[in-house]
Amino acid sequence: MHTSPSAQATVLPANQPQQFYRGGSSIAALRGGGDDREFGPEDWVASTTTRFGQDEAGLSRLPDGRLLRDVVSADPQSWLGAEHVSAFGDSTALLVKLLDAGQRLPVHCHPDDGFAKRHLGSRFGKTEAWVVVGTSGSNPVVHLGFRDDVAPEVVAEWVRTQDSSAMVGSLNEIPVNPGDTVHVPAGTPHAIGAGVFIVELQQPTDFSITLEWQGFLSDAEGAFLGLDTATALETVNRSGFDDATLSSLVKRTGGIGEGRVPLLAEDAQPFFRADRLHGAAELDPSFGVLIVLDGSGELHCADGSRLPLHRGTTAVVPHAAGQTRLAGDLTTVLCRPPAAGSNA
Structure with missing residues (x-):
C-alpha cells in the first residue's frame, strides 16, 4: 500500500x-x-x-x-x-x-x-x-x-x-x-x-x-x-x-485510574469508540484522535517516529502509523470511528 x-x-x-x-x-x-x-x-x-x-x-x-x-x-x-x-x-x-x-x-x-x-x-x-x-x-x-x-x-x-x-x-x-x-x-x-x-x-x-x-x-x-x-x-x-x-x-468510570478504560455504552459501538488510557498503552492500527488530559509522554509510531505529548495536546493518528505505543506518565482519551463491521 x-x-x-x-x-x-x-x-x-x-x-x-x-x-x-x-x-x-x-x-x-x-x-x-x-x-x-x-x-x-x-x-x-x-x-x-x-x-x-x-x-x-x-x-x-x-x-x-x-x-x-x-x-x-x-x-x-x-x-x-x-x-x-x-x-x-x-x-x-x-x-x-x-x-x-x-x-x-x-x-x-x-x-x-x-x-x-x-x-x-x-x-x-x-x-x-x-x-x-x-x-x-x-x-x-x-x-x-x-x-x-x-x-x-x-x-x-x-x-x-x-x-x-x-x-x-x-x-x-x-x-x-x-x-x-x-x-x-x-x-x-x-x-x-x-x-x-x-x-x-x-x-x-x-x-x-x-x-x-x-x-x-x-x-x-x-x-x-x-x-x-x-x-x-x-x-x-x-x-x-x-x-x-x-x-x-x-x-x-471516574473511579478507575489505571490501564485501558472503555468509556462508552455498548449501544455506541456502531457509531464510535472511546477509551481512557492511563500511562503506557499499545494501540492497534486505526484512524484515531488523541486528547491528552494530564501528564506528558510520547506516541511511538511503527516507523520509529515519536510524537511528543503533554496535557492539552490534541493529535490525529492515521491508520498508516501502524502499531503505536503510548509511553510516559499521561492520561489520554483515544477516540476512534466504529469498527468497519459494526456500522448500523
Missing part, C-alpha cells in the same frame, strides 16, 4: 469555530493558552466536517495549513485503512470536539441516519456521546430524554410557544462528574448544563434540531436545518426514558 508522507501522527492546533453560546475557559485551561474568548466553547478536533451550511468553518487544518479533509480524501487508505474505506469511503466517520458549556445549552436533538438520508442528503445522522472531563459550579448536570412519553401535539406546542421551562422540566436531569459518559442516540432531546466540560464524539455532521431556540438563536429559521417545523419534529424521540434506559446509556 502506498503511504502518503503526510499520513503521519500530527499534533493539531486549536480549531474553535464561532458558536452562539458562551464557554471556552476550560478549553483554554486544558491547552494552557490564553484564548478563553466568550464564544469559543467548542474545539473541533481532527474535523473533516463543516458547520451546517458553511464551506470551511469547522474544518481542521494541519500545522502546514492544509485541510485535514483534503489530505484524507487524497489518500484515504493510508489515513483510514482499507477495511474502513470499504465500509465508509473516504469519510473518517467521526467528529470529535472539546465542548465547554459556559451556560446551559438549549434543548435540542439530532436526526438519525434514515432521516438524514431522506431529508438532508447525508449518509450520516448525528448520534453522539459525551465523556465528562471536568465540571464546575454547584450542580453540574446534563438533561437526557423525556421522563415520560410526550404527545406530538404537546412537543409542537412547546416549540411554538418556546416554553423553555416545560421543555427543560420534561427531561431527565442527571448529575455528572469527571469520568462519567453519556450515550445520546439520535432523536434524544437533550441539553448540556453549565459548567460541564466534555470530550464529545459524534457522527460527522452538524445537524441539530433546536427545539428551544429563543434566547439562543436569532430566529426560528436557523433552528430546523431549513426544514418545515412538522418535518423537523419527526426527529424527536418522544418516548419516556425510564431508569433502565438511562442506566444503559450512562457509565460512571
Whole structure:
C-alpha cells in the first residue's frame, strides 16, 4: 500500500469555530493558552466536517495549513485503512470536539441516519456521546430524554410557544462528574448544563434540531436545518426514558485510574469508540484522535517516529502509523470511528 508522507501522527492546533453560546475557559485551561474568548466553547478536533451550511468553518487544518479533509480524501487508505474505506469511503466517520458549556445549552436533538438520508442528503445522522472531563459550579448536570412519553401535539406546542421551562422540566436531569459518559442516540432531546466540560464524539455532521431556540438563536429559521417545523419534529424521540434506559446509556468510570478504560455504552459501538488510557498503552492500527488530559509522554509510531505529548495536546493518528505505543506518565482519551463491521 502506498503511504502518503503526510499520513503521519500530527499534533493539531486549536480549531474553535464561532458558536452562539458562551464557554471556552476550560478549553483554554486544558491547552494552557490564553484564548478563553466568550464564544469559543467548542474545539473541533481532527474535523473533516463543516458547520451546517458553511464551506470551511469547522474544518481542521494541519500545522502546514492544509485541510485535514483534503489530505484524507487524497489518500484515504493510508489515513483510514482499507477495511474502513470499504465500509465508509473516504469519510473518517467521526467528529470529535472539546465542548465547554459556559451556560446551559438549549434543548435540542439530532436526526438519525434514515432521516438524514431522506431529508438532508447525508449518509450520516448525528448520534453522539459525551465523556465528562471536568465540571464546575454547584450542580453540574446534563438533561437526557423525556421522563415520560410526550404527545406530538404537546412537543409542537412547546416549540411554538418556546416554553423553555416545560421543555427543560420534561427531561431527565442527571448529575455528572469527571469520568462519567453519556450515550445520546439520535432523536434524544437533550441539553448540556453549565459548567460541564466534555470530550464529545459524534457522527460527522452538524445537524441539530433546536427545539428551544429563543434566547439562543436569532430566529426560528436557523433552528430546523431549513426544514418545515412538522418535518423537523419527526426527529424527536418522544418516548419516556425510564431508569433502565438511562442506566444503559450512562457509565460512571471516574473511579478507575489505571490501564485501558472503555468509556462508552455498548449501544455506541456502531457509531464510535472511546477509551481512557492511563500511562503506557499499545494501540492497534486505526484512524484515531488523541486528547491528552494530564501528564506528558510520547506516541511511538511503527516507523520509529515519536510524537511528543503533554496535557492539552490534541493529535490525529492515521491508520498508516501502524502499531503505536503510548509511553510516559499521561492520561489520554483515544477516540476512534466504529469498527468497519459494526456500522448500523
